[in-house]
Amino acid sequence: MSLEVAVAAAMFVGVLAYAVLGGADFGSGFFDLIAGSSRRGAELRTLVDHSIGPVWEANHVWLIYVLVIWWTGFPESFAAASSTLVLPLLFALLGIVLRGASFAFRKYSETLGQARLFGFVFAASSIITPFFLGAVAGAIASGRVPLEGTGDRWSSWVNPTSLFGGLIAVGTCAFLAGTFLAADAARSGQDRLAGEIRVRALGVGLVTGVLVFAALVPIDRDAPTLAAGLEGRAAPLVVLAAIAGLATTYLLWTRRYAVARFTAVLAVASVVSGWGVGQYPWLLVDEVTIVDAAGATATLQGLLVAVGLAVVLVVPPLVYLFRLTQSEEWTRH
Template sequence: MISVVLFFLAFSLLLYVLLGGADFGAGIIELFSSEDNQKITKKTIYRVMGPVWEANHIWIIILIVILWVAFPQYYKVMVTSLHIPITLMLLGITLRGVAFIFRHYDAYEDKSQHIYNWLFRTSSLITPIFLGMIFGGMISSKIVLPTDTVIPSFAEAYVTPWFNFFSFLVGLFFASLCAFLSAVLLIGEADEEGYPIYVRKAKIATIVVVLLGFLTICYGYFTDIIFVLGIIKNPLSIGLVLLSALGLIPLWYAVKKGNRISSRIYAGIQVILIIAVALIPHFPNLLLIQNDSRSLLENIAPDAVINVLGISLIIGGLIIVPGLFHLLKSFKLIKILEND
């Protein structure tokens, strides 16, 4: 049953990156647009993502619940050492949701609209950066756990692990990935006025993702980040990186032509490859602490708990996944059966 739990853990992570990432990316695209294009993007966001945006965050809730119930020791170290960026990330999600609602339903066009717009756009950028910094803190090997002989300072225990240049690069990389996913999604949803905007944004975001990914790997290599060295030394990871690089060719062509289905498929494949490259080399040791690591499978919950959780996830998946598919299909976010 542990395999079922791990499957849903990976599945939730993938869907949150894809759906939640595209959600955040819409605000990032709006932020880095001209005033006229911001108005176009704002209308597109409400029409396309407005009915489904709350559903995107269900996957991070499932992800957290699985970690909490099945892998309590791993969860304890993660949320204790990284509680500051986790809190800031949750605050960003909350503020972003509040701004999203108020700027849409506030009937008066006054200064409050400017505040709501600013809050939505900036939180759309800052929140995925913090999400990336959380992951950067998990893999930077800077987490220091207190022992009988070592009592770290507050900064060493709770600030340094995530507040460093490598984690910041990871945060920027994830934010750029969100913008890329959203731009690709919006290509197929735009009218004639917005279509060239999102094609151009998708091209720019693709370049930024590649450059930031390369910079992050290079910085990690030259500063001896164990996580990055593990990727470079792993033949499978290198193969996946090369496959991802080759996949940019059809992706770029699909984006250039504005093919809404194939561009989404290629974008999804890119995300799967990126997650695989990041997780495969060190799995199950996905929490790298100073001079050591913590295995995801270390001190897991009792078999009885794992069995109940696995059965619950299967039943819940049979209910949620078809419902989500129907929701996305109803608002025409799934176009697999249509022509490009």
């Protein structure tokens, strides 16, 4: 493996981590949105607050990690994407900011009206953020980001591949969140609530699965390079995503929530990995490869050292944080 590919692989690990951990975080907002009225949805919204409260900001570590590696290791391609896709990136950033602020402000609302307003902003931004991030991925995968950064500000991301990318991102986030929330509810003894979430998660999973495979039709015409990759080297990952998705559906149906979390993660990771492997070796599809887009050798070497330090200094505290939240030990203090 070349130095350039090693750095790109390290960056893509961050993409996977953000898709899984940040995805489950964003998806919780979808369930907050469909929870129902203030009274009927109170139990589910309380579960959402309890489940994501300790970790919601920690998930954005992976987004920062990806962006730092991208702009330092592959600066020209980062500049091109930032220029052409400035609108969806700004919308996604706005969603992240509004989501975090409204999630915090809702806890301190003095009136029911304020709580409803902040709750709606939280839920809506939880949907628009992954949608626009998925649209960005679709724009890159369909070869609409020229290296010169002169791509059209609208058609670059308003197209079939970006639309399906955004919808699939929203669906996978919601599916992940539903699986995790059902497991959290069951673990805390809220079996009725777990059952309600289970039904909704099954519905979301079915729709998302249909979207994933329906997307293969327009992608074949709209993003031929990606389509060829998905039909070739990434085909095993597409099959694995289907198997893991079906396994998760079965496990949810039989109320085996704890195991379903792992197969749900595998399904989402396989979908995202299929995209990455499908467009390899391109960084910006049909424009520049990973090797050609890479920066100076010294910079890439320094990035790998930084990644190694991150593994040692950042990953263990994150693992401990998630262990605390899963064991409920954090609620004892």
